[in-house]
Amino acid sequence: MQETRDRIIASAVELFEKxxxxxxxxxxxxxKAGVSKGAVFHYFSSKNEILFLIHEKFINVIxxxxxNVLKRSDLGTAEKLRELIVNLVELIAEYKPxxxxxxxxxxxxxxxxxxLIKEKRDRCEQIYRRVLEQGMSAGEFRKDLDPDMVTKAIxxxxxxxxxxxxxxxxxxxxxxxxxxxxxxLEGIGRxxxxxxxxxxxxAINL
Amino acid sequence: MQETRDRIIASAVELFEKxxxxxxxxxxxxxKAGVSKGAVFHYFSSKNEILFLIHEKFINVIxxxxxNVLKRSDLGTAEKLRELIVNLVELIAEYKPxxxxxxxxxxxxxxxxxxLIKEKRDRCEQIYRRVLEQGMSAGEFRKDLDPDMVTKAIxxxxxxxxxxxxxxxxxxxxxxxxxxxxxxLEGIGRxxxxxxxxxxxxAINL
Amino acid sequence: MQETRDRIIASAVELFEKxxxxxxxxxxxxxKAGVSKGAVFHYFSSKNEILFLIHEKFINVIxxxxxNVLKRSDLGTAEKLRELIVNLVELIAEYKPxxxxxxxxxxxxxxxxxxLIKEKRDRCEQIYRRVLEQGMSAGEFRKDLDPDMVTKAIxxxxxxxxxxxxxxxxxxxxxxxxxxxxxxLEGIGRxxxxxxxxxxxxAINL
Amino acid sequence: MQETRDRIIASAVELFEKxxxxxxxxxxxxxKAGVSKGAVFHYFSSKNEILFLIHEKFINVIxxxxxNVLKRSDLGTAEKLRELIVNLVELIAEYKPxxxxxxxxxxxxxxxxxxLIKEKRDRCEQIYRRVLEQGMSAGEFRKDLDPDMVTKAIxxxxxxxxxxxxxxxxxxxxxxxxxxxxxxLEGIGRxxxxxxxxxxxxAINL
DNA sequence: CATGAATGAGACTTCATTCAT
DNA sequence: AATGAATGAAGTCTCATTCAT
Numbered sequence: 001m002q003e004t005r006d007r008i009i010a011s012a013v014e015l016f017e018k019x020x021x022x023x024x025x026x027x028x029x030x031x032k033a034g035v036s037k038g039a040v041f042h043y044f045s046s047k048n049e050i051l052f053l054i055h056e057k058f059i060n061v062i063x064x065x066x067x068n069v070l071k072r073s074d075l076g077t078a079e080k081l082r083e084l085i086v087n088l089v090e091l092i093a094e095y096k097p098x099x100x101x102x103x104x105x106x107x108x109x110x111x112x113x114x115x116l117i118k119e120k121r122d123r124c125e126q127i128y129r130r131v132l133e134q135g136m137s138a139g140e141f142r143k144d145l146d147p148d149m150v151t152k153a154i155x156x157x158x159x160x161x162x163x164x165x166x167x168x169x170x171x172x173x174x175x176x177x178x179x180x181x182x183x184x185l186e187g188i189g190r191x192x193x194x195x196x197x198x199x200x201x202x203a204i205n206l
Numbered sequence: 207m208q209e210t211r212d213r214i215i216a217s218a219v220e221l222f223e224k225x226x227x228x229x230x231x232x233x234x235x236x237x238k239a240g241v242s243k244g245a246v247f248h249y250f251s252s253k254n255e256i257l258f259l260i261h262e263k264f265i266n267v268i269x270x271x272x273x274n275v276l277k278r279s280d281l282g283t284a285e286k287l288r289e290l291i292v293n294l295v296e297l298i299a300e301y302k303p304x305x306x307x308x309x310x311x312x313x314x315x316x317x318x319x320x321x322l323i324k325e326k327r328d329r330c331e332q333i334y335r336r337v338l339e340q341g342m343s344a345g346e347f348r349k350d351l352d353p354d355m356v357t358k359a360i361x362x363x364x365x366x367x368x369x370x371x372x373x374x375x376x377x378x379x380x381x382x383x384x385x386x387x388x389x390x391l392e393g394i395g396r397x398x399x400x401x402x403x404x405x406x407x408x409a410i411n412l
Numbered sequence: 413m414q415e416t417r418d419r420i421i422a423s424a425v426e427l428f429e430k431x432x433x434x435x436x437x438x439x440x441x442x443x444k445a446g447v448s449k450g451a452v453f454h455y456f457s458s459k460n461e462i463l464f465l466i467h468e469k470f471i472n473v474i475x476x477x478x479x480n481v482l483k484r485s486d487l488g489t490a491e492k493l494r495e496l497i498v499n500l501v502e503l504i505a506e507y508k509p510x511x512x513x514x515x516x517x518x519x520x521x522x523x524x525x526x527x528l529i530k531e532k533r534d535r536c537e538q539i540y541r542r543v544l545e546q547g548m549s550a551g552e553f554r555k556d557l558d559p560d561m562v563t564k565a566i567x568x569x570x571x572x573x574x575x576x577x578x579x580x581x582x583x584x585x586x587x588x589x590x591x592x593x594x595x596x597l598e599g600i601g602r603x604x605x606x607x608x609x610x611x612x613x614x615a616i617n618l
Numbered sequence: 619m620q621e622t623r624d625r626i627i628a629s630a631v632e633l634f635e636k637x638x639x640x641x642x643x644x645x646x647x648x649x650k651a652g653v654s655k656g657a658v659f660h661y662f663s664s665k666n667e668i669l670f671l672i673h674e675k676f677i678n679v680i681x682x683x684x685x686n687v688l689k690r691s692d693l694g695t696a697e698k699l700r701e702l703i704v705n706l707v708e709l710i711a712e713y714k715p716x717x718x719x720x721x722x723x724x725x726x727x728x729x730x731x732x733x734l735i736k737e738k739r740d741r742c743e744q745i746y747r748r749v750l751e752q753g754m755s756a757g758e759f760r761k762d763l764d765p766d767m768v769t770k771a772i773x774x775x776x777x778x779x780x781x782x783x784x785x786x787x788x789x790x791x792x793x794x795x796x797x798x799x800x801x802x803l804e805g806i807g808r809x810x811x812x813x814x815x816x817x818x819x820x821a822i823n824l
Numbered sequence: 825c826a827t828g829a830a831t832g833a834g835a836c837t838t839c840a841t842t843c844a845t
Numbered sequence: 846a847a848t849g850a851a852t853g854a855a856g857t858c859t860c861a862t863t864c865a866t
């Protein structure tokens with residue numbers, strides 16, 4: 001049954017998240033899924049294949065979502081970047097166990113299975129970078145910042161959230177994503193107050 | 207000799223960084239340090255103690271530096287936050303193997319050794335949060351953003367750099383840190399150009 | 413269908429020959445025969461039963477042929493031994509996979525199935541020994557050699573051929589068998605040339 | 619200690635001989651040698667390495683002995699062949715467990731370790747073949763027999779003895795070897811009686 | 825007839841750790 | 846101070862076999 005297979009993967013993700021890949025035994029995965037150790041190997045060729053499938057599943061989801069945002073013709077460039085960020089945080093919240101495994105156990109995916117993951121991960125990163133660069137070209141974002149560093153900063157803020165995000169937190173993932181977007185777009189300096197009409201008119205008068 | 211001890215730790219850090227804690231054997235650590243497997247156990251009680259010492263060494267360095275910035279009376283709040291950020295990126299670059307181990311293998315430090323690390327890590331995080339909150343109170347930073355989220359965003363940008371920072375890169379760690387600071391303070395939107403009084407008045411006059 | 417059963421045995425013989433009994437899986441046997449793993453167990457009670465049947469089939473063939481030679485009233489004792497030898501080599505060539513399994517995997521046939529095989533194997537060996545002893549008694553073969561050792565020598569020459577015989581070889585199995593017979597009967601020393609009357613008389617005259 | 623290593627190999631040979639390579643566990647090898655399972659792996663990298671070492675040790679012995687016979691200047695060609703045969707049987711008796719493993723488990727030596735064994739085995743076979751061919755050229759052996767088949771016959775007689783040779787048997791290995799030599803040289807036919815003076819003189823008179 | 829999901833015993837192997845020297 | 850022989854617990858994986866369908 002497909003069901004058993006999925007249950008095994010689900011068990012593996014949770015255990016890998018909590019205990020790490022190497023500290024999780026096939027035995028435990030089986031037990032949690034309600035099947036024997038042998039059954040796990042009936043469905044998967046090795047423990048490492050399970051790890052790979054977790055990575056693959058997650059990278060596919062993340063890439064699909066990013067591409068969907070990219071396709072939306074109702075959004076401007078800045079709005080696209082905003083949605084990419086919000087989406088990412090939401091997705092990290094939704095797939096948290098997958099994300100943790102993805103970021104913590106990546107190096108243990110066997111060499112031969114790695115290229116597929118790496119390629120999609122790079123494509124995903126490029127989507128973000130391109131939208132950013134488009135926004136810079138279009139004059140929606142300032143041009144004096146290294147686009148590479150900005151991309152890294154975005155991923156840093158979002159990806160790192162897998163370390164502290166918790167499902168029932170005070171803020172929803174969307175709210176968190178929007179906060180990040182605000183910080184990114186406007187900064188935390190007193191930019192807004194500066195735009196208040198009084199000081200501006202004064203400036204003009206001078 | 208103290209020297210041997212340090213060489214063993216140095217070997218361990220590099221191996222843990224590259225291969226991960228569980229995939230590194232005492233044998234390998236010994237070989238890389240030029241001593242026997244037995245010697246490793248002569249200097250350390252267990253493999254896990256080595257892992258702990260790596261964590262401890264790093265958290266001490268990071269905490270010391272943060273506290274040093276905090277003490278500087280020559281800096282304003284915003285400047286302090288700027289230095290905290292730059293310091294963090296610089297330190298991540300300098301201690302990269304330690305950082306990778308710190309973020310990837312933390313969960314494998316044995317329960318009984320954990321509190322010491324956790325406590326210092328929290329103290330460190332609070333230093334950042336407090337400076338930020340001071341800046342908000344003092345009116346140097348905008349007040350409409352969740353200080354917790356901003357702190358998370360700062361650590362996200364900086365900490366995540368351990369994933370991609372490389373020693374001989376195009377930008378120095380300090381430049382990277384300053385870029386992050388700029389993004390954080392001013393945002394990537396076209397806010398600043400708007401504040402330029404000359405261009406603004408011109409725009410109005412036209 | 414009987415056909416399926418035979419196909420499974422045929423697959424098993426070839427795989428056992430090439431990879432050995434323990435390195436061959438039921439799965440592989442099924443695949444090669446074009447049926448599922450379950451089907452193999454539908455036709456046979458265990459993997460070991462298949463091994464046994466292979467042994468049984470082969471020992472029956474070899475025993476039948478030997479007995480047929482024995483019955484032939486048109487042959488003298490020496491001719492019977494010759495035919496036994498030729499027959500054996502021919503049979504080894506024809507049933508090579510069976511022979512290899514018979515000689516290499518015999519020890520893995522389960523205890524309870526063994527007696528049947530052993531008994532027939534012994535009967536077969538005795539046929540050879542008896543014909544040899546008859547030939548000695550009848551004065552067709554020299555009497556100063558240990559009949560047991562001669563029997564061992566005969567089986568050695570013939571049986572060992574399973575290690576190197578190949579179907580499309582330079583010599584036919586019959587030719588090989590006849591060569592063995594010649595060696596056995598006449599030896600490789602220059603006995604025959606000595607009997608040449610011309611050279612002998614010359615030698616005497618000198 | 620070298621001693622432990624040797625004891626492990628000795629245990630392995632005996633177990634492999636009796637139960638076969640695949641049916642012997644590392645556990646058993648260790649127990650028989652009086653050490654733990656772990657100790658076996660302390661001395662050998664794998665079970666297969668042990669199998670290889672057994673093969674190597676035996677092929678070295680057999681090759682050395684053959685080469686020593688070859689070097690003896692006190693022997694004529696026929697005597698050399700005789701000694702090669704006698705030596706082989708003696709050696710098979712002495713190293714019987716090794717021989718059984720060599721002939722039964724050869725196919726399980728891992729690919730990468732195989733060439734070394736194969737090369738020496740071929741060199742050994744060639745020594746026998748060459749001596750035989752020299753004897754033929756020199757007129758010591760009849761020339762009308764295929765030298766290849768004769769070589770196969772010799773190895774068949776001798777090698778096959780590993781199946782039935784037993785240490786405390788009725789005949790010594792040397793006696794067995796000499797019997798084989800007699801059969802090979804003179805055949806089992808009534809060659810000698812043919813040389814009886816009566817028939818010979820008759821032949822001359824005719 | 826035939827399948828294949830599921831099992832569980834048992835194999836090889838790894839490795840942190842101990843300890844006599 | 847330092848070694849390395851030896852251990853034993855534990856892990857991944859294999860595979861013959863069973864059984865419901």
